[in-house]
Amino acid sequence: MKILKKAILPLGFKASGISCGIKKSGKPDLALFFSEIPAKAACVFTTNSILAAPVVLSKDYLRISDSFQAIIANSANANCFTAKQGLKDARETSQALAVALGLRKENILVASTGIIGKRLQIDKIKSGIPELVKKLSSGGAHEAEKAILTTDTFVKEVSVRLNIDSKSIIICGVAKGAGMIAPNMATLLSFIFTDANVSRQALNQALKAAVKDSFNCITVDGCMSTNDSVMLLANGASKSALISKGKNLDLFIQGLTIVCLELAKMIVKDAEGASKFIKIKVASARNYAEAKTVALNIANSSLFKTAVYGQNPNFGRIAAAAGSGGIKVKEEDLKVKVSSLKKKDIDVEVALNQGKASATVYTSDLTPEYIKINAEYN
Amino acid sequence: MKILKKAILPLGFKASGISCGIKKSGKPDLALFFSEIPAKAACVFTTNSILAAPVVLSKDYLRISDSFQAIIANSANANCFTAKQGLKDARETSQALAVALGLRKENILVASTGIIGKRLQIDKIKSGIPELVKKLSSGGAHEAEKAILTTDTFVKEVSVRLNIDSKSIIICGVAKGAGMIAPNMATLLSFIFTDANVSRQALNQALKAAVKDSFNCITVDGCMSTNDSVMLLANGASKSALISKGKNLDLFIQGLTIVCLELAKMIVKDAEGASKFIKIKVASARNYAEAKTVALNIANSSLFKTAVYGQNPNFGRIAAAAGSGGIKVKEEDLKVKVSSLKKKDIDVEVALNQGKASATVYTSDLTPEYIKINAEYN
Numbered sequence: 001m002k003i004l005k006k007a008i009l010p011l012g013f014k015a016s017g018i019s020c021g022i023k024k025s026g027k028p029d030l031a032l033f034f035s036e037i038p039a040k041a042a043c044v045f046t047t048n049s050i051l052a053a054p055v056v057l058s059k060d061y062l063r064i065s066d067s068f069q070a071i072i073a074n075s076a077n078a079n080c081f082t083a084k085q086g087l088k089d090a091r092e093t094s095q096a097l098a099v100a101l102g103l104r105k106e107n108i109l110v111a112s113t114g115i116i117g118k119r120l121q122i123d124k125i126k127s128g129i130p131e132l133v134k135k136l137s138s139g140g141a142h143e144a145e146k147a148i149l150t151t152d153t154f155v156k157e158v159s160v161r162l163n164i165d166s167k168s169i170i171i172c173g174v175a176k177g178a179g180m181i182a183p184n185m186a187t188l189l190s191f192i193f194t195d196a197n198v199s200r201q202a203l204n205q206a207l208k209a210a211v212k213d214s215f216n217c218i219t220v221d222g223c224m225s226t227n228d229s230v231m232l233l234a235n236g237a238s239k240s241a242l243i244s245k246g247k248n249l250d251l252f253i254q255g256l257t258i259v260c261l262e263l264a265k266m267i268v269k270d271a272e273g274a275s276k277f278i279k280i281k282v283a284s285a286r287n288y289a290e291a292k293t294v295a296l297n298i299a300n301s302s303l304f305k306t307a308v309y310g311q312n313p314n315f316g317r318i319a320a321a322a323g324s325g326g327i328k329v330k331e332e333d334l335k336v337k338v339s340s341l342k343k344k345d346i347d348v349e350v351a352l353n354q355g356k357a358s359a360t361v362y363t364s365d366l367t368p369e370y371i372k373i374n375a376e377y378n
Numbered sequence: 379m380k381i382l383k384k385a386i387l388p389l390g391f392k393a394s395g396i397s398c399g400i401k402k403s404g405k406p407d408l409a410l411f412f413s414e415i416p417a418k419a420a421c422v423f424t425t426n427s428i429l430a431a432p433v434v435l436s437k438d439y440l441r442i443s444d445s446f447q448a449i450i451a452n453s454a455n456a457n458c459f460t461a462k463q464g465l466k467d468a469r470e471t472s473q474a475l476a477v478a479l480g481l482r483k484e485n486i487l488v489a490s491t492g493i494i495g496k497r498l499q500i501d502k503i504k505s506g507i508p509e510l511v512k513k514l515s516s517g518g519a520h521e522a523e524k525a526i527l528t529t530d531t532f533v534k535e536v537s538v539r540l541n542i543d544s545k546s547i548i549i550c551g552v553a554k555g556a557g558m559i560a561p562n563m564a565t566l567l568s569f570i571f572t573d574a575n576v577s578r579q580a581l582n583q584a585l586k587a588a589v590k591d592s593f594n595c596i597t598v599d600g601c602m603s604t605n606d607s608v609m610l611l612a613n614g615a616s617k618s619a620l621i622s623k624g625k626n627l628d629l630f631i632q633g634l635t636i637v638c639l640e641l642a643k644m645i646v647k648d649a650e651g652a653s654k655f656i657k658i659k660v661a662s663a664r665n666y667a668e669a670k671t672v673a674l675n676i677a678n679s680s681l682f683k684t685a686v687y688g689q690n691p692n693f694g695r696i697a698a699a700a701g702s703g704g705i706k707v708k709e710e711d712l713k714v715k716v717s718s719l720k721k722k723d724i725d726v727e728v729a730l731n732q733g734k735a736s737a738t739v740y741t742s743d744l745t746p747e748y749i750k751i752n753a754e755y756n
Contacts, residue, residue, distance in 0.1 A: 050701030050709055081694050081709060116694025226698050302680070302744075303752055310753025316459050316494025320604050323428030331428050331459060366680075368746040374681055375688025 001251075003258060007141035007157035010170035010195030012036045012237030016135035017147030020128030022076045022114075022121050028147035030125060031073045032132045033191055034101065038067035039235035040200050041109065042207040044215075046228035053079045053086035053120075054110040055229060057094065065106045066200075071191055071231055072097050072132075073111040073148050074125060075176070080226045081117040089120040096126045100133045111229050113176060113189050114150060145174040148189055151373075152176055156266040160255040164248050167240040169196040171252075173259040177267030188215065190230045190263055196252060197236035199244040206253045207232050214260035217292070217361045219299045220271040230260070268362045273369030276308050276341075280348040282322075283358040290327050291359035294350065297325040305366035311341040322350060379629075381636060385519035385535035388548035388573030390414045390615030394513035395525030398506025400454045400492075400499050406525035408503060409451045410510045411569055412479065416445035417613035418578050419487065420585040422593075424606035431457045431464035431498075432488040433607060435472065443484045444578075449569055449609055450475050450510075451489040451526050452503060453554070458604045459495040467498040474504045478511045489607050491554060491567050492528060523552040526567055529751075530554055534644040538633040542626050545618040547574040549630075551637040555645030566593065568608045568641055574630060575614035577622040584631045585610050592638035595670070595739040597677045598649040608638070646740045651747030654686050654719075658726040660700075661736040668705050669737035672728065675703040683744035689719040700728060 009015060014034045022029040043062060045055050061068075072093060079086045090112075094105040101108075112120065135143070145155050156175040161168060175190035198206070211230055243252050269277050280298050285291035298304055301321035307314040315336045323329045333353035339346055387393060392412045400407040421440060423433050439446075450471060457464045468488050476483040490498065513521070523533050534553040539546060553568035576584070589608055621630050647655050658676050663669035676682055679699035685692040693714050701707045711731035717724055 048698060048701045049705070049707045050697050050712075078694075081697050083710065116692075116698070226694075226701070302748075306749050306752035309749065312753060314494075316456075316604075319428050319459055320426060320494070323426045323604070327427070329427045332461065334428075366749060368749050370680075371684050371687065371744060371746050371749065374684035375690060 001255060002161040003262070004159045005157065006159060007145060007172050007174050008159040008170060009138050009141050009172055010193050010237065012195055012235045013193045014136040014138050015140035015144035016132050016137065017140065017143035017145070018128055018132050018135060021124040022074055028143065029075045030128050030132055031144040031147035032136065033071040033144060033193065034136050035069045035233055035235040037235050037237060038069055039233040040198065040203050041068040042203040042232045043109070044207060044211045044230045046226060048226050050081070050226050052112060052227040053082055053090040054112045055227060056087060057090040058109045058111070058229065061106045061109065067107060068109055068233060069103055069107050070097060070101060071109045071111065071233070073189060073191070075148050075150050076114040077112060077118055077120050078114045078116045078227050079112040079120040082119055085119060089122045092122055093125055096129050100129050109231050111189050111231065113148065113227055116226065141172065141174060148176045150176065152270050154270055156263050158259050158262040160258050162251060162255045164196060164240040164243060164251065167238055169194060169238045169240050171196070171255050171259050173263050175263040175267060177270050188228045188267060190215065192230070192232040192259060194234045195236065195238035196234055197238065197240045197242050198234045198252065199242060202244045202249050203232065203234055206249065206256050209253050210257040210260040213257055214264040218264045218268050219296060219361065219363050220268065265362055268364055271364035272373045273367040274364030275367055276344060276346050276365040278308060278346045278348060278363045278365065279360060280350070280363065281358060281360045282350045282352065284351045284353050284355060285357045286355040287357045288359055291357050292361065293325050294322050294327050294329065294352065295359050295361040297321045298348065298350070299361050299363035302366055305363070308341055308346060309365040309367050313338050313341055318348065318350065379633060380539040381640070382537045383535065384537060385523060385550050385552050386537040386548060387516050387519050387550055388571050388615065390573055390613045391571045392514040392516050393518035393522035394510050394515065395518065395521035395523070396506055396510050396513060399502040400452055406521065407453045408506045408510055409522035409525035410514065411449040411522060411571065412514050413447045413611055413613040415613050415615060416447055417611040418576065418581050419446040420581040420610045421487070422585060422589045422608045424604060426604050428459070428604050430490060430605040431460055431468040432490045433605060434465060435468040436487045436489070436607065439484045439487065445485060446487055446611060447481055447485050448475060448479060449487045449489065449611070451567060453526050453528050454492040455490060455496055455498050456492045456494045456605050457490040457498040460497055463497060467500045470500055471503055474507050478507050487609050489567050489609065491526065491605055494604065519550065519552060526554045528554065530648050532648055534641050536637050536640040538636050540629060540633045542574060542618040542621060542629065545616055547572060547616045547618050549574070549633050549637050551641050553641040553645060555648050566606045566645060568593065570608070570610040570634070570637060572612045573614065573616035574612055575616065575618045575620050576612045576630065577620060580622045580627050581610065581612055584627065584634050587631050588635040588638040591635055592642040596642045596646050597674060597739065597741050598646065643740055646742055649742035650751045651745040652742030653745055654722060654724050654743040656686060656724045656726060656741045656743065657738060658728070658741065659736060659738045660728045660730065662729045662731050662733060663735045664733040665735045666737055669735050670739065671703050671705050672700050672707065672730065673737050673739040675699045676726065676728070677739050677741035680744055683741070686719055686724060687743040687745050691716050691719055696726065696728065
């Protein structure tokens with residue numbers, strides 16, 4: 001297995017990114033990912049009960065369609081809290097792209113990220129689509145990635161190459177994260193592409209497993225977004241053996257998890273105002289769910305996060321956070337180890353002495369810069 | 379009913395506060411509240427599974443004793459995460475005071491607030507006890523209140539006078555809150571005294587009801603303390619009719635709730651680094667629990683709190699927080715109203731349009747000063 005920190009699109013995929021005028025700065029704000037042949041899709045969305053219009057629409061299309069060939073995403077406007085007009089605008093986006101690509105709108109996934117509660121600039125998107133389609137190229141992933149960023153300070157791309165039997169396949173992912181001034185919240189978008197030949201059920205199983213150990217193990221401020229979307233397309237263009245179970249599926253899940261975890265870590269490293277990257281491992285728990293709950297309680301504790309920012313180690317704050325979430329934690333069993341807070345990368349290890357399960361989560365510190373960014377966002 | 383923003387001890391109660399040397403500044407750090415006659419006690423403690431030693435000890439004493447005559451509390455050391463030694467030190471505190479007052483140690487409640495993980499300075503406490511007992515007086519509540527503060531910027535005292543049948547009774551409460559530099563977390567202590575004659579069951583019922591609508595409706599940073607304790611003593615010295623049910627109990631609960639709510643609001647007003655006092659009312663929910671969950675999700679959202687600090691109204695952040703906690707919230711039903719963010723006191727009103735229940739919680743904004751306090755606490 002080979003891991004590369006750049007976006008290498010798999011066979012049959014093309015991408016493009018342009019500036020259609022949503023961002024006042026003139027920076028790229030409209031991205032397109034396209035598969036030349038129909039692909040299977042697996043998606044994971046936010047569990048917030050307030051859903052952005054593109055999430056509602058994409059969920060609808062996933063219910064009625066078996067195959068997908070494109071993902072269109074804009075930045076700088078989340079198209080959320082925009083009522084029926086928002087849904088209409090998202091649908092119109094897919095419709096306009098369907099015409100330009102010669103597809104049905106139901107074969108297109110739509111994503112948005114940016115400010116909430118403002119109507120989507122649908123006219124700008126529609127007039128940008130012809131150029132967007134024209135620019136599609138197999139080397140276009142980097143341009144597309146740039147067009148989904150808001151105030152992320154760096155691009156987030158990773159590709160994994162691995163062999164299924166003796167056929168080489170690629171899993172390539174891009175993401176945007178939580179470093180925003182103009183928009184309102186930590187919206188996470190990630191688009192992942194593979195030319196592997198994967199059964200529908202295995203694709204869903206693989207994405208669920210990969211997200212559980214990556215995107216669902218990071219937290220910046222504990223605030224749940226309305227737009228979070230991870231979208232995976234598999235087009236089978238590598239003509240690899242069908243991946244449906246056994247060691248090939250295990251290998252595919254392993255590769256996909258690496259892609260998701262690398263992207264997730266980059267999101268935490270680029271978190272709003274962060275000065276530290278913190279890895280928290282909770283071990284010897286009764287089960288994975290309890291280990292993860294304790295780890296997330298620590299990761300979301302403002303008192304812990306400010307102590308790390310202040311480089312002021314504080315075992316009491318970790319213990320108190322560990323005990324706060326309804327999981328029974330005994331003081332006499334608890335072991336806490338923290339690496340030097342002077343460094344940028346911090347390791348926290350907590351042992352509960354209750355069982356054999358463990359979980360690892362990633363977070364950042366809480367800094368005055370986070371408050372500045374989020375207090376002065378518009 | 380008459381409400382006074384100062385501590386007027388009810389009949390039969392005395393208090394005192396001294397400096398025994400735990401605080402390096404020489405400020406008062408040891409408080410005693412004493413009832414001349416045996417009193418019934420009702421207490422509510424933190425639900426954190428990591429408990430400070432004085433909480434463990436007081437819970438033990440509440441299991442084995444029917445009556446209590448004293449509460450001793452120190453500030454600047456939480457006696458938490460101190461293992462078996464901590465429990466021994468808490469017990470020794472009660473033992474030394476029992477000897478000085480001619481009581482059994484099991485008739486004394488013990489509380490601590492301050493830094494976690496440091497052994498209690500038991501020798502200083504023991505040598506302070508004679509002076510502490512000598513200074514007991516019916517006007518001593520203000521001195522005692524001062525001795526439980528850490529970096530609270532003002533004292534928190536309130537008294538309510540009301541009539542049970544035609545007998546006048548007093549409910550008097552003091553509290554310390556969440557404005558700390560030296561200690562590690564938002565520890566909340568509150569001690570409440572009444573000369574009303576209340577049945578044991580009614581006393582517990584009243585305290586539960588009052589705490590539910592007051593101390594359990596405030597949040598500063600969502601961090602749960604290991605030391606939170608609300609202790610209520612009722613000594614019956616007013617010789618009022620026994621309060622056990624009906625309109626007298628309703629009236630008593632009303633008075634007690636006012637005492638708790640006033641103290642709780644003062645704690646939020648004095649929150650670490652706070653520049654705003656925020657009242658969040660969630661209305662037209664299916665039931666109280668759901669209303670409160672939604673209100674607390676908003677109150678604990680860092681994105682909402684920083685927006686208030688920045689005086690940057692943001693309905694999207696409120697909607698996203700409202701939808702994040704597992705309660706189904708429909709965008710088209712949600713109504714959000716926010717008063718001017720330029721003022722110090724902010725009112726947020728959220729209507730869910732699902733039912734008739736409502737809940738109100740109180741919180742503060744998240745400011746760079748909060749981070750400074752908690753990053754540089756030692």
